[in-house]
Amino acid sequence: RFRAMPTFGSSTIWRFATNASEMKKLAARDFEDLLQCSIPAFEGLLPEPYNTIIMTLLYRTAEWHAFTKLQLHTESTLQHLEKLTTELRQLMQNFRDTTQSAFGTFKLLKETGAQKRRQRSGKGKEKTTTGIPGRKPKNLNLFIYKWHALRDYICAIHLFGGTDGFSTQVVSNL
Template identity: 45%
Template sequence: HDSSVRKLLFIMAQWHGLAKLRLHTDATLELLDRTTTLLGVQVRYFATHTCEAFQTFELEKEAAARKRRTDAQVSGLNGGSGNGTGARRPKAYSLRTYKWHALGDYVEMIRTLGPTDGFSTELV
């Protein structure tokens, strides 16, 4: 799994460097587009092969926070103390987030709006 992680980190670093360029040419945008495709392939491989080989759990502080929330909700409902379990839940890696979905739009947005440092989404 070591080579899979190293390859993913290299492609992510390359993608990040290309995406943050302040001046793009057709060649750099083409390279970013190809790197985006490679990143998608590699992250899917990582999710299906590397992540599946390991059983991961939420952090202890996440479990403790969840227990405190549950205890507070239960004690608020019945006036007694809660008995929420502090057991750590399994956590699986998910590709179903907007950040992965939006990667494919970067090149087109750079072509349309320019480099990512040249505009702001802040209301004026």
């Protein structure tokens, strides 16, 4: 579905690769293009109520992204961004809880293969449980830093201004 999306402008939205899920070495613009085209690409793929949950989550994620990219913020935009961040967290928790009980999600075959190779070489975690061989269940983990740090965007914008005005890139030549 992503491949069928038309391009927009000369450098706004580029043509997607044959399989968007297998894209490698993504630039920031690639992630942005995927987010901007995700609503029409995902629309109607799942039955209700899952379709509505996905559409709402994608819309709010795109809205949150747009607000974080504003070059000029006011108190009202920052208040809205704070509400959006709280809503996004709640939507993600609802998505996790709803889909976890409805869909069986598993590690990709290449993830399982890489884990087995690490274990054979002695670099991976020791296997503590015995289970049936093959694909292992994998659920959405919201207890990772990137989800925890969403609220920090608002504080950073208060302190430093819009996210286009600063960078974490190391300066090499002065």
